[in-house]
Structures are given as C-alpha cells and as structure tokens.
Amino acid sequence: MKEIKVGLIGFGTVGKGLAEVLLSQRERLVRRTGMTIRLAGIADHGTAALPERFSDIPLTQDARTLINDPDIDIIVELIGGIEPAKTFVLEAIAHGKHVITANKALLSQEGAEIFAAAAKRGVEVGFEASVGGGIPVIKALKEGLVANRILSIMGIMNGTANYILTRMTDEGMPFAEVLKDAQKLGFAEADPTYDVEGIDTAHKLAILMTMAYGMPITHHEIATEGISRIEPMDIELARELGCRIKLLAISRNHGDHVEARVHPTMVPQGHLLASINGAYNAIHFHGDTVGNVLLYGLGAGSIPTGSAVAADVVDIARNIRCHSIGRVPALSYLPEAMRPRRITPMDELCGPYYFRLTVLDQPGVLATVAGILSKYEISIESVIQKGRKKIGAVAVVIVTHSAKESAVSAALDEINRLASVTAPVVKIRILEEE
Amino acid sequence: MKEIKVGLIGFGTVGKGLAEVLLSQRERLVRRTGMTIRLAGIADHGTAALPERFSDIPLTQDARTLINDPDIDIIVELIGGIEPAKTFVLEAIAHGKHVITANKALLSQEGAEIFAAAAKRGVEVGFEASVGGGIPVIKALKEGLVANRILSIMGIMNGTANYILTRMTDEGMPFAEVLKDAQKLGFAEADPTYDVEGIDTAHKLAILMTMAYGMPITHHEIATEGISRIEPMDIELARELGCRIKLLAISRNHGDHVEARVHPTMVPQGHLLASINGAYNAIHFHGDTVGNVLLYGLGAGSIPTGSAVAADVVDIARNIRCHSIGRVPALSYLPEAMRPRRITPMDELCGPYYFRLTVLDQPGVLATVAGILSKYEISIESVIQKGRKKIGAVAVVIVTHSAKESAVSAALDEINRLASVTAPVVKIRILEEE
Structure with missing residues (x-):
C-alpha cells in the first residue's frame, strides 16, 4: 500500500491536534484513500519528549532534519508567526516538498513569494486550516464555487472576538472583564491584540479575497478596526435596535474596485450572522450563480483545526499518488490569470x-x-x-x-x-x- | 488549450441553469482551470429549438446521439426520474463516459448498480447537485471532512417543504392554502408528494449517509413522515414552547447501528436550523474531529443547481487533464471498504x-x-x-x-x-x- 510521509514542524496546539487526528483516523483514511498517511517526524524546539501514544514518531529539535529528509513527502508548518516559519516553508519548497500551513499571518503577508516559489518548483501549498479552523471553506471557495463570480464575502472569522462579544451581549459584562476571563479559560491568548483588534480577521479576509477575486492583496490594504472600544451600552442599544454587534470581515466586489474591511458591525437579528455565537465562525459568500452560501463551524481549537490540516494532507497525498500535482491552482485562479484590483478607499x-x-x-x-x-x-x-x-x-x-x-x-x-x-x-x- | 466536451441530456430547469452557468462563467473557468469547457450537445425530447444565445450548440431529440458521440467526455443527466435516466446513465458509463447527475431519486434507489458500473469501467460519477442544490455539501463531506468519523447528519434538505413551513409559521396560514400559493408561485410542483411527504428529503439523506458512514442504504430504509398533517395550531404551540417546526432529516451514528429518519421536528429557537427559512437548505454534520459544521444555501433553483453541476464538470475535467480519474472514491469510501450497518428501528x-x-x-x-x-x-x-x-x-x-x-x-x-x-x-x- 502506498505510504505518504508527513513531517510536522511545530508541536503546539494545532500540531498536537494534527497528530491526534492522524492517529485516530488512520484506519478511516486507509478505507477512504487506499493509502497510509504516516507522521514520519516531528520537529519542535521546546518539546523534549512526545506523549506515549506518539512514541514511535521520531522527534527532533531541528526543523531541517525533516526538511532535508528525502523520504518525507509533505512538510506541515504549524509554528506560526513570520520567521522562522517563512524560511522553513521556502526551504521545504526548495527541497521539492509539498507544504501545508495554517499560518494566516504568513500567507497574508508573504503569500506572493511562497506561492510563486511553490508554482516554480511544482509543489502544492495547502492552507485549509488558515481560515475558519475546521470549516472546509478554502476547498468550498476554490472548487465547490468554482463556477461563480464571488460578489461578496462576509464573515465572523475570529473565535476569540466572537466569544468576547457573545458574552458581553449575553451577560452585559464590559470588554476588559470578559477578556480577562477568556484568557483564564483559554479562549484568548496572553497578548490578544491580533484577535480583538481585527488583525487576525484581516489576515483571513486577505486570503479569501485573493482566491475569490483572483487578485493579489495583503492584510495591510484592509481597513481594520477592533472590538476593544465597544461598550456594554452599545450592545444594549444594538439590541433595542434589533441588532447584535459582531466583528465582521466584509468585502464586496464592484468589478473594477473591491471593498475590504474589518470592523464591529451592527447585524440585524434576522441575519444568520447574528446567530453565530461563542467561539464559532461563519463565512458567507454571495456568488453570481449560487446565490447566498454560508459555512459554519469551529474557527479554532486543536482537533478541529487538525481536521482541516489532515484534509489538506489527504488532498496532496491523492495528488502524489495520481501524479496530479497542480491539479487545482493554489489560489483558485492560475497565477497568470491573477489581476490586481483597486481597493475602495x-x-x-x-x-x-x-x-x-x-x-x-x-x-x-x-x-x-x-x-x-x-x-x-x-x-x-x-x-x-x-x-x-x-x-x-x-x-x-x-x-x-x-x-x-x-x-x-x-x-x-x-x-x-x-x-x-x-x-x-x-x-x-x-x-x-x- | 485543452477542451472538455460536455453532452447535456435534459433541458429543463436545471439543464437550462447549467447551460447558463457554463456560458456566463466560460472565461472565468479558463482563468481557473486553463481549459475550455464546451457544451457540445444538448438532447431534449420536448425542445424544438434552443434560445438564441445557445444557438451554436447542437440540439437533438435523441439522448443516444450524445451518448454515442466519441468526442464527448462527460454526459450530464438532468431529466430526473428513474427511467429512462438510469438507462442513459448506464449506457454512457458503458461507452466510457464520465457521468454527472442531479438525480437523487435515481442515486438513492439505483446507486449501487450505477456506482459499481462506473468503478468497473473506470469513469467518474459526479452528483454534487443531488443534495442541497448549489451548496457544495458533497465535496465538503467527501474531502473537507475526510478525517472525520461522522457522528450525525441533520438537515433541512427540501426547499419546498421549508418554504411552506416558513409561510405557515410567519403568516399563520394552513398547509393546503400555502401549498396552493406555492404552486402558483413556482415554489412547489403540480404533484408535490415527494417534497411535502419527505420522500425527496429521504433520497438525499440516503445519499449523505452512504458517504458519511461508508454504508450502502436506499431511501426505502428511512422512516419518512411529511408535513401535510401539520396544523397552524401546532406551529403556534411550537412557538409558545420556544420552537419552530422544521422537516428534518436526522441520522445518528451509533457504531453498530445508525438512525435514519425524516419527519417534522420541533427545533428549539436557539438552534441554527430553526433560523433556516424559506427555500433555503442547511445541512449540519457532527464529526468526531471537526465538531459541528453547517452548510447553508439555496437547495434548489435553476442557476444555483447549475453552479453545483458546473463544479462537478470542472472537477472531472481536471481529472481528465491530469489523468487522475478515480482520485477520490465516488462514495467517499473505497468500494471494498463499504460496510453494511443495521438501521435502528x-x-x-x-x-x-x-x-x-x-x-x-x-x-x-x-x-x-x-x-x-x-x-x-x-x-x-x-x-x-x-x-x-x-x-x-x-x-x-x-x-x-x-x-x-x-x-x-x-x-x-x-x-x-x-x-x-x-x-x-x-x-x-x-x-x-x-
């Protein structure tokens, strides 16, 4: 039976999730793909030993051990941040390895260089887990909605911000207090800036816009406003007006120019996005042929995000076995068909x-x-x-x-x-x- | 540039939708696939002439003109019903053509024979449009959620029934009156039995269960109850109880046995499925790794369903170009990995x-x-x-x-x-x- 070897760089929350998913789904993936997907090595700077159930997986402190291993087919980068993630990804590509990443900061900022290098070297870049956690939104957009001009993208794409707004709404608590509690409960990081100030949401919107419209864009071009200045009074007044306040990513396609923005938004209660609560995410597309489509699920979390990374592993494994690398362009449009577009000020x-x-x-x-x-x-x-x-x-x-x-x-x-x-x-x- | 030739059998609502989508998205599909997708022939019994904008497409009254045409790569069957659809599909497969169908009645009843014939002949069967209209639910289940044991499926899968229940709820009107109006407005067919009695929903649930659990099942095994006996009084009482009545398909996976049923259901107002109104559909999966995922969109309609058929065309076109036919098993699990399971009485x-x-x-x-x-x-x-x-x-x-x-x-x-x-x-x- 064909075996696909995966090297994992980064054994943090999502890395552990991927390892768990590949372990628990091993037999299922054989029944679905006819292949064995093997986690052939884990590189993590700060991990001295792996949990017992992963003890047959070689552990290294040095990512390059995996990048240089000629037996490894796919490198999964789950360390986050720009460096050294970018260097590892580019080196893996240079070594002819397919790459999977959940790193939205990296892709929304350095995507152009990474995708160009991958296209040149003829390797795949999977990034399903970079937007919407476990929700298969990248595949839906690239393949399911392939016969659509996407007219708008709207979404709740950050679970931490949505969790905070939901509790502010349900419990009337002020932002700072909910944030502190969310940090205690593990729903918010020690430095919550990216999540609560909309930056993480802008990263994700940039990735979706690139694929939806076939245009290069980085998150720097997206007007971004967070939720830290929302007061309980505004939430209460929103309710009186029949609305809920949500941190939305919004993009509308006007043809020669496109809107791109992230900000707190009053969402009328009848709209499905008003019903997305807690750590859940939802992404809404309007396509010229399909009409309205919404995808909903957990936007973060170890195992759900591991589910999305594993789907990428399977997708690439199938292309390896069928010799169909490059079957679907990484960014939905062919590189030569990408066209810059003006962002509406x-x-x-x-x-x-x-x-x-x-x-x-x-x-x-x-x-x-x-x-x-x-x-x-x-x-x-x-x-x-x-x-x-x-x-x-x-x-x-x-x-x-x-x-x-x-x-x-x-x-x-x-x-x-x-x-x-x-x-x-x-x-x-x-x-x-x- | 590679050209893929599609033969369309059936120029009804969905057939027209596909023709429109392939026409309006022609240039976009080139930018996304590097191929030309050409509608190379339309067969329809009752159509004497095609609209002006399709006048360069050869029209025939005889489906076999397309099935026997050696130049055609993919046959799309959109006539509905069991016969002659089944015969056409099997003949197309026998001629080595890939097949796409939106025919849920055919697949849920005769799927075993069709999929076996296709596997034997080494051709693809696409059926994204058979469940959830334009919603890319089949691809999400087969590929996006590949690393999941699906624990439950729940959904609103019939737009006509949901439209009727929504108007009964919003306007307090009795079933018969809304149905009559829905027929006038084109939201319900002259014979609405399949839609309002839950049979169409059972067809769709059977298709989803086959793929979710890797088990053979026909809709005959699904306990099915429709909405025709729901009275305005029950809807009003549901409201008092904090619920909305929805026609749900429900399946839960208990390992050695699985639930499978379609019936009117009181859905608590906080549940997302309670917010799915009008002709919209929503399908909710619970996966052991991804958790809850919901997909929402138009479950019917000419152009939205055309969007789903076109996505299948592109998927198969890519496999033709990459010589990767059979890259993803048609029913998600490999044929030899399908296992019968007891249906919970x-x-x-x-x-x-x-x-x-x-x-x-x-x-x-x-x-x-x-x-x-x-x-x-x-x-x-x-x-x-x-x-x-x-x-x-x-x-x-x-x-x-x-x-x-x-x-x-x-x-x-x-x-x-x-x-x-x-x-x-x-x-x-x-x-x-x-």
Whole structure:
C-alpha cells in the first residue's frame, strides 16, 4: 500500500491536534484513500519528549532534519508567526516538498513569494486550516464555487472576538472583564491584540479575497478596526435596535474596485450572522450563480483545526499518488490569470451608521447636531434619547440612512468639537442587507 | 488549450441553469482551470429549438446521439426520474463516459448498480447537485471532512417543504392554502408528494449517509413522515414552547447501528436550523474531529443547481487533464471498504415528544391520560391546556422527557381509544440538543 510521509514542524496546539487526528483516523483514511498517511517526524524546539501514544514518531529539535529528509513527502508548518516559519516553508519548497500551513499571518503577508516559489518548483501549498479552523471553506471557495463570480464575502472569522462579544451581549459584562476571563479559560491568548483588534480577521479576509477575486492583496490594504472600544451600552442599544454587534470581515466586489474591511458591525437579528455565537465562525459568500452560501463551524481549537490540516494532507497525498500535482491552482485562479484590483478607499464607502453621542442635557444640542449632519447630507433614520447616565450628560443615539464614510468622518469631526458634546462620538457601521 | 466536451441530456430547469452557468462563467473557468469547457450537445425530447444565445450548440431529440458521440467526455443527466435516466446513465458509463447527475431519486434507489458500473469501467460519477442544490455539501463531506468519523447528519434538505413551513409559521396560514400559493408561485410542483411527504428529503439523506458512514442504504430504509398533517395550531404551540417546526432529516451514528429518519421536528429557537427559512437548505454534520459544521444555501433553483453541476464538470475535467480519474472514491469510501450497518428501528429510538390531544372538557381526562403515559414509563415535562377550540373539546399539549418510540406508540394507541379523546393525538418529535 502506498505510504505518504508527513513531517510536522511545530508541536503546539494545532500540531498536537494534527497528530491526534492522524492517529485516530488512520484506519478511516486507509478505507477512504487506499493509502497510509504516516507522521514520519516531528520537529519542535521546546518539546523534549512526545506523549506515549506518539512514541514511535521520531522527534527532533531541528526543523531541517525533516526538511532535508528525502523520504518525507509533505512538510506541515504549524509554528506560526513570520520567521522562522517563512524560511522553513521556502526551504521545504526548495527541497521539492509539498507544504501545508495554517499560518494566516504568513500567507497574508508573504503569500506572493511562497506561492510563486511553490508554482516554480511544482509543489502544492495547502492552507485549509488558515481560515475558519475546521470549516472546509478554502476547498468550498476554490472548487465547490468554482463556477461563480464571488460578489461578496462576509464573515465572523475570529473565535476569540466572537466569544468576547457573545458574552458581553449575553451577560452585559464590559470588554476588559470578559477578556480577562477568556484568557483564564483559554479562549484568548496572553497578548490578544491580533484577535480583538481585527488583525487576525484581516489576515483571513486577505486570503479569501485573493482566491475569490483572483487578485493579489495583503492584510495591510484592509481597513481594520477592533472590538476593544465597544461598550456594554452599545450592545444594549444594538439590541433595542434589533441588532447584535459582531466583528465582521466584509468585502464586496464592484468589478473594477473591491471593498475590504474589518470592523464591529451592527447585524440585524434576522441575519444568520447574528446567530453565530461563542467561539464559532461563519463565512458567507454571495456568488453570481449560487446565490447566498454560508459555512459554519469551529474557527479554532486543536482537533478541529487538525481536521482541516489532515484534509489538506489527504488532498496532496491523492495528488502524489495520481501524479496530479497542480491539479487545482493554489489560489483558485492560475497565477497568470491573477489581476490586481483597486481597493475602495474607506472614504468612498456608503452605508447606514449608528452614532452614540454623549451630550450635555441642554436645549438645542440635538438641533445643532442634526444641522451638522444635514450639512453633510447625512439623513437621520431615527433618534433615541436615553436617560441620564452621568451627571449632566445624556446619551443620544442616531441611526442614519446610507451615508458616505467621508461625509460621516467630516460631520463627526465637527460634532466632536461642539462644547456640548462631552465625549467622542461612538460610530458603528450597520450591516446593509443585500 | 485543452477542451472538455460536455453532452447535456435534459433541458429543463436545471439543464437550462447549467447551460447558463457554463456560458456566463466560460472565461472565468479558463482563468481557473486553463481549459475550455464546451457544451457540445444538448438532447431534449420536448425542445424544438434552443434560445438564441445557445444557438451554436447542437440540439437533438435523441439522448443516444450524445451518448454515442466519441468526442464527448462527460454526459450530464438532468431529466430526473428513474427511467429512462438510469438507462442513459448506464449506457454512457458503458461507452466510457464520465457521468454527472442531479438525480437523487435515481442515486438513492439505483446507486449501487450505477456506482459499481462506473468503478468497473473506470469513469467518474459526479452528483454534487443531488443534495442541497448549489451548496457544495458533497465535496465538503467527501474531502473537507475526510478525517472525520461522522457522528450525525441533520438537515433541512427540501426547499419546498421549508418554504411552506416558513409561510405557515410567519403568516399563520394552513398547509393546503400555502401549498396552493406555492404552486402558483413556482415554489412547489403540480404533484408535490415527494417534497411535502419527505420522500425527496429521504433520497438525499440516503445519499449523505452512504458517504458519511461508508454504508450502502436506499431511501426505502428511512422512516419518512411529511408535513401535510401539520396544523397552524401546532406551529403556534411550537412557538409558545420556544420552537419552530422544521422537516428534518436526522441520522445518528451509533457504531453498530445508525438512525435514519425524516419527519417534522420541533427545533428549539436557539438552534441554527430553526433560523433556516424559506427555500433555503442547511445541512449540519457532527464529526468526531471537526465538531459541528453547517452548510447553508439555496437547495434548489435553476442557476444555483447549475453552479453545483458546473463544479462537478470542472472537477472531472481536471481529472481528465491530469489523468487522475478515480482520485477520490465516488462514495467517499473505497468500494471494498463499504460496510453494511443495521438501521435502528424507529421503535428503539428515544427522544422528547410533543403530543396535542383533543379531549372533552371533563374532569379526570388529564388524570387518565397521565396514568396511561406513566404506565408506559413516559414522563411528562409540561402540560399546557388551551381554551376551548371546538364546542366541548379542548386542546391539551403534553411535552415529554425522553421516551422510547415503542412506548409512545403503545401509549398513544391506548389514549386514542379513550372516549373522552375526540381526535387522534398529534405527535411531533422534539429535537434533542447534542
């Protein structure tokens, strides 16, 4: 029976998950592929010994032992971060090895170089686990939706941020408190910046956009705003407005230009994305032929992410056995068919907004604010005035009709300068139904 | 450039959809595959001429013109029904052609013969469009979730039934009236039996179970109950109980035996499946490594289903070009690895139930009913007594804790014989959260 040998670099959360999955599914994979998938070596800097059940797998501290091993077919990089991951991946490719990675930071920043090197050397790069954890979203986009012009991508792509927002919503707790608890429970890392500030979500959106639209893009080009400034009051007001606040990645395809942004968003309760709670992820595509499609599942976690990495291993193993390497282009479009596209500047975007103003409880304030909005052609859909929260100050919530972001910025600059406005206006974009 | 020639048998709703998709995505498919996918012939009994934009495609009344054409690589069967579809598919296979079909009735009944013939002849059988319309559920199950033991399948797999239940729920209309309207609007067929009686859903569940568990099964082995007896009153009572009634396909994998059933089900409002409305479908898998995964999208429709058929065309085209036919086993498991499994008889199933009784408004009736339930060890979770609906008769709703189906049947037989019970008890199963 054909045997495929896998070398694993990085025995952290996902690395352990992959080892567990390959062990528990060994017989099943034989029944499904007719091949044996063998974890032929694990390289990890900080691991002195492997758990008993993996004791037949050679362990090394040096990744190059695996990269240089001529018997190994596939190198799986699960150490994360840019370096030394990038060096290992490029070296593995140079050695003619197929590569699998879950490293969205690496791919969204250095993807161009990695995919070019792999194409030149004729090896595969698998990255199903880089977006949406165990959800088979990369395969769905590249193959299942191949006969679609993707018109939009929307998703909840970070489990930590969604977990925090869900608990803030369900328990009325402030951000900092939930974060601390999430860290204690292992749902958030010691440094949660990438997760809560939307950077991790932007990495993933960049990867999806590259494949959906056939365009090169890095996460640096994606306007990104996190959830750390969301207050329980905004969550409560969202509920009154029939919405839930979610950290969304949003991209719309306008043909010659494409939107790309990550920010907290008011999602109407009827929308499926409003029902995605806890550590779950969901990615929604609108395709010109398929219409709306949504994929839902655990966006992180050792074993679920291991499931996605293992699917890549099987996919590449099948290509090795069938001599069909390069059967599906790594980025869905052929390298020569990729076309750069303009990213719509945030200033040009239009949509409805939620503003929360903290104003002195004086006559005339609302009239002044309304006057400024009107000057910038921002039309008001509704106004809610809440009772006194602080001495002398009241909260006023304004929901607008669709307005241009540049006009909103200018209007809020002006409003923030008013003497009667005692704190910067909180601005949250509202999801427009397609 | 490599050209793949497709012959299409059946120019009905889905056939037209495929033709439209291949036309509108022609340039995109070149950019993604480096191949030209050409619709090289259409066979349709009842079509005298093709629309102008397809006028360069040869039209024939005789399917065998395509089946016998040595230039055609792939035959797409979209006529539906068992015959002559089966004969065409087997003849195409015998001619060494790859086959794609959206025909769930054919596959769930005659699949064993078709897949065996295809394996023997070394050709592919694509059937992405047979379940979940445009949703790439077959590929997700076969490839994305390859490293999973599937523990359960649950889904809303019939858009017509879900459309009817949604309107009954939102508008309080009775079944017959919504059905008539749905037929007028094109959401239901003239003969809606397959859709509303759950048979179409059972076809789809049989296909998914075959692949998920690696076992042969036909839809005849699936206990099936439709929605035609659901009354607005039950929908309203479901709402009071925090549920929505959905026609669900449910299968649980118990190792040596597997559940397989289709019936109206009370779905708690917090469950994602309760939020799937209108003509949408959603399929939920629980895998031992990935955990919960749900796929959502349009389960029917000309162009969305065309998207799924086109994805199969591309998949097979890639295998033709790469000489990798048979790269993924058609049914996910290798033919020799398929293992029959016992289907759990309905009588052995356990779960909570909703009973709606129509009883005379007399003292002692509830005590008698409770006594019978207790005799069969069915324990009551709650009782709701509604006001008089008919002269002298009241509705009593009983929600039970988990009970055995055989006990429930025996108890309801006894209750239905009571003189004070004036109409057969309505029984609806309640979805148990995993």
